[in-house]
Amino acid sequence: MSENVVYVGNKSPMHYVxxxxxxxxxxxDKVVLKARGRAISRAVDVAEIVxxxxxxxxxxxxxxxxxxxxxxxxxxxxxxxxxxxxxxKE
Amino acid sequence: MSENVVYVGNKSPMHYVxxxxxxxxxxxDKVVLKARGRAISRAVDVAEIVxxxxxxxxxxxxxxxxxxxxxxxxxxxxxxxxxxxxxxKE
Numbered sequence: 001m002s003e004n005v006v007y008v009g010n011k012s013p014m015h016y017v018x019x020x021x022x023x024x025x026x027x028x029d030k031v032v033l034k035a036r037g038r039a040i041s042r043a044v045d046v047a048e049i050v051x052x053x054x055x056x057x058x059x060x061x062x063x064x065x066x067x068x069x070x071x072x073x074x075x076x077x078x079x080x081x082x083x084x085x086x087x088x089k090e
Numbered sequence: 091m092s093e094n095v096v097y098v099g100n101k102s103p104m105h106y107v108x109x110x111x112x113x114x115x116x117x118x119d120k121v122v123l124k125a126r127g128r129a130i131s132r133a134v135d136v137a138e139i140v141x142x143x144x145x146x147x148x149x150x151x152x153x154x155x156x157x158x159x160x161x162x163x164x165x166x167x168x169x170x171x172x173x174x175x176x177x178x179k180e
Binding site: 052078084 | 128130131138151155168171172
């Protein structure tokens with residue numbers, strides 16, 4: 001268990017920063033932030049706050065973006081996704 | 091001149107998709123999307139629309155995130171940034 005996922009939604013960025021820090025403090029060397037749609041900007045904020053304020057110089061991030069289909073039938077639409085992998089440097 | 095920057099702001103995603111497509115159609119092999127704050131989600135939408143709907147299978151994206159300081163004096167604050175490099179596959 002060295003990889004953990006934090007789903008970023010509509011709460012304040014600090015809520016998710018805390019979730020990330022709990023994972024790192026438990027000994028994880030990798031935490032993955034996932035978000036969709038409007039929450040994508042917030043996920044980037046969370047990653048930057050962890051990198052710059054909580055673990056400066058200790059964490060690297062790698063980012064991938066994608067698309068998911070949500071809804072059914074006539075309600076189907078595409079939503080953008082982001083995945084930010086935060087890795088502790090050795 | 092093979093690299094061009096499109097700054098993503100508050101207009102509709104299609105506005106920026108068009109700007110990207112104009113660059114590619116002029117012969118650019120690389121277009122860079124840049125956005126800050128709330129517009130980050132929109133920049134991801136733009137990249138995904140270009141990749142999936144306008145140039146399916148022909149474009150790769152690589153993403154970096156960062157932080158910039160904006161404002162002066164007491165108004166100084168940090169804002170997250172994203173840079174999405176869209177590259178045409180050979």
